[in-house]
Amino acid sequence: MVVRRGEPFLAVDWGTTNRRVYRIEHGAVAATERDDRGVTAVAAFAAEAAAIRDRFGDLPMLLAGMVGSNIGWQVAPYVAAPAGVADLAAKLHRVDDRTAIVPGVSTLAGGRPDVMRGEEVQLLGAVAAELVPGDSLLAQPGTHCKWAEMAGGRIAGFTTAMTGELFGLLRQHGLLAAQLQGAVSANAAYLDGVEEAKRRDLTASLFGIRAAKMLGTREDADAAAFASGLLIGSDVVARIESTTHDHIHILAGPELGALYAAAIEANGRAAHIVDSHAAFAAGIIAIGTALP
């Protein structure tokens, strides 16, 4: 047993480039802190865990995210979807008596491989905290945007899109980079991009950003917002096609949340932004205390 119901413990959402530590007391977050000690910045994980206990208390510890991958501390093998709180709790990877890693979730549905590590805690926590219904579609925007279909409170299936990473690549390298340095908000140019995405012809629509400059049909100041709308819109339109949910929940901060909400609403569905930190805390408490 790692965590006893009702007793305090530490939780770490430990990603590739960042990390957030929570001290959980009486089923709620008593303290939290974010830093840039992601797994790629850490070599000695046992020493890092000891340092976390020095700062936050000498308590049992549950870790989630890339810390359980082959670039992390120890590999916690994926659990195949559908997966709920009990499934993940049953497959916690024990580092020692007081330290465990939550496994990621995998799917091969429809011959399409996909994986997540860390997002599963937020997804299950959103349901556990009743922030979203047990049957719902949740989006987790970011470098790699996750879309999870929840059924009966479990992760039934999911899809990851490289939306944020593609935007970053285009903004840093290649033909469009110089044009894409402007600000992004859910403005008219953004919504034009969302509309363009409905063609489902992304590589051609991207070249259209260049052509619009050559023909003078769009100011470069609007190009980044258009490109963001095009990429997020491409993600949304593909997901809308394969879901029956009229309401879509977004686990994100306010900025990215507003962009996804605008694209979802432009595609005729209602969007609701959910607090992703609250969801993580609820999820890690549920997994930590679900142990037999």
Add this chain to the structure above:
Amino acid sequence: MVVRRGEPFLAVDWGTTNRRVYRIEHGAVAATERDDRGVTAVAAFAAEAAAIRDRFGDLPMLLAGMVGSNIGWQVAPYVAAPAGVADLAAKLHRVDDRTAIVPGVSTLAGGRPDVMRGEEVQLLGAVAAELVPGDSLLAQPGTHCKWAEMAGGRIAGFTTAMTGELFGLLRQHGLLAAQLQGAVSANAAYLDGVEEAKRRDLTASLFGIRAAKMLGTREDADAAAFASGLLIGSDVVARIESTTHDHIHILAGPELGALYAAAIEANGRAAHIVDSHAAFAAGIIAIGTALP
């Protein structure tokens, strides 16, 4: 008048990074040479033109490609599609009495801006040389793949896709780069990518390349071919949707031509590879001698 029918002249296909010079005699290519003196490598265009005449003959000269853009010698404004040989010949940009630049072609059809510079010569030449029918769909693969709908021997409309550039970005930068160093050919992995492209969900299909590695469902040696099939297939499936042509002609060398042909055939259309150098020569002769 720049070129008299039947008299020799020089033609230059002058792109961003490369250039090909042709000496045309009696309506045929008498000499040709390719070098890396693209417009980005050249500052003094008049001196370059003089050097070309020193090597190939003191003859009238027709230039095409990025040499007519705002990073080239002088700007030859776009001619709006539909555009044929006579339309371009009527709008040649005269640098001096013996030197002219072929204008590019633009479109705003369906609210979708697009431009080409240089490709128009190959397209019109392919028809002029009877390498393709006057009503046909032509693909010109490359960093930016052009697809042109020809009608009555003119360029009726066209679409550019950033297919090759996106592949290059993914291969050089970001999450997938390390996986995409393998060889690309029209093999089984390539055709799997073409099949995946039919989902029209490119950003998610790209993340699937990572997930396939994590779940061990595809060897990394096959990842580059799969990604190439996915990108080229995305391009093909979008173009197939909006054309009635059962036969598609590809202006390309044998390697890229074979990849596009395989993707086109996997989408139920017949593919025919056409010699792009022969098409350029025929096009520049047609434009050069169409002058009144």
